Amino acid sequence: MLLIYCPYCEEERSELEFRQAGDAHIARPTNMTEMSDEDFEAFFFLRDNIKGLTFERWRHLNGCGRFFNAARDTVSDKFLTTYKAGLPRPDVSTLRPATEATVETYEATESNAK
Amino acid sequence: MADLGADATGIVPATRTLPLAGFHGGSAAAVLSAAVPATRLSLRAGPDAVQALSGALGLSLPVQPKTSAFADGRHALWLGPDEWLVIDENEADLMAAVSASGALHSATDISHRNTAILVKGRSAAAAINGGCPQDLSLTAFPVGACSRTVLAKAEIVLLRTAEDAFRVECWRSFAPYVSGLLTEAAEDAGN
Ligand SMILES: [Zn+2]
Numbered sequence: 015m016l017l018i019y020c021p022y023c024e025e026e027r028s029e030l031e032f033r034q035a036g037d038a039h040i041a042r043p044t045n046m047t048e049m050s051d052e053d054f055e056a057f058f059f060l061r062d063n064i065k066g067l068t069f070e071r072w073r074h075l076n077g078c079g080r081f082f083n084a085a086r087d088t089v090s091d092k093f094l095t096t097y098k099a100g101l102p103r104p105d106v107s108t109l110r111p112a113t114e115a116t117v118e119t120y121e122a123t124e125s126n127a128k
Numbered sequence: 129m130a131d132l133g134a135d136a137t138g139i140v141p142a143t144r145t146l147p148l149a150g151f152h153g154g155s156a157a158a159v160l161s162a163a164v165p166a167t168r169l170s171l172r173a174g175p176d177a178v179q180a181l182s183g184a185l186g187l188s189l190p191v192q193p194k195t196s197a198f199a200d201g202r203h204a205l206w207l208g209p210d211e212w213l214v215i216d217e218n219e220a221d222l223m224a225a226v227s228a229s230g231a232l233h234s235a236t237d238i239s240h241r242n243t244a245i246l247v248k249g250r251s252a253a254a255a256i257n258g259g260c261p262q263d264l265s266l267t268a269f270p271v272g273a274c275s276r277t278v279l280a281k282a283e284i285v286l287l288r289t290a291e292d293a294f295r296v297e298c299w300r301s302f303a304p305y306v307s308g309l310l311t312e313a314a315e316d317a318g319n
Contacts, residue, residue: 079211
């Protein structure tokens with residue numbers, strides 16, 4: 015079972031209590047009525063779907079109910095850190111030990127399987 | 129027409145049906161019973177209002193995660209940074225209490241939305257862990273600890289009332305599911 019650290023409950027809790035809630039740090043435009051359709055589309059619909067390190071909103075739905083942000087590796091499913099909503103994106107270089115790289119392929123993931 | 133117990137005005141008095149009326153079960157190691165009716169409040173408020181609301185409720189609203197307060201049959205459970213579940217086992221009028229606080233808050237009477245199952249015995253934690261992923265050891269979840277969490281597919285609020293006793297609050301429509309699952313888990317937890 016995956017454990018996720020909730021920055022509001024201040025402890026690790028089972029993934030069963032959480033829901034993913036899309037990308038984090040998407041700035042809401044201040045001039046929405048004056049935007050071009052293309053700019054609005056880019057803000058509202060288009061996401062990068064990154065392979066590797068992503069910043070996401072998560073919600074501790076069946077817990078404290080709060081939204082928070084997480085830095086997560088979409089390949090290994092590893093949570094590198096979580097932090098309260100409204101805080102800036104953490105420095106990527108501090109998130110991962112220098113030796114630890116994203117596992118790039120399914121074969122690489124499974125070759126170590128015992 | 130059949131006599132439905134109408135009074136002189138022709139009005140038939142309503143009788144309250146509890147969602148788990150008469151329920152009991154479990155095993156010698158984890159005894160299950162339905163909690164008596166209680167009044168309940170879903171309380172939301174910012175940090176500025178905590179002191180006034182605590183005064184109005186006659187207990188200190190907890191501000192630390194996973195903690196609760198208890199005074200005179202009344203529990204206040206921390207659910208989130210600005211959210212509490214208040215339970216009064218004496219069925220006191222909690223809405224009147226908080227509205228007298230004078231502090232900005234949001235309160236919803238959920239006395240009848242929730243019902244509760246009491247789990248007691250040396251395997252009470254094991255029975256709940258049959259569907260709940262939380263660490264219920266006494267170090268991680270001591271007496272007085274509380275949490276909104278899951279019991280298999282249902283959301284519950286868990287409160288440890290003694291080393292070997294828990295109160296499991298669930299929405300009344302989930303009561304058959306939660307009680308059924310706890311019954312199975314209590315049997316698995318041993319005699
Ligand atoms: Zn939480």
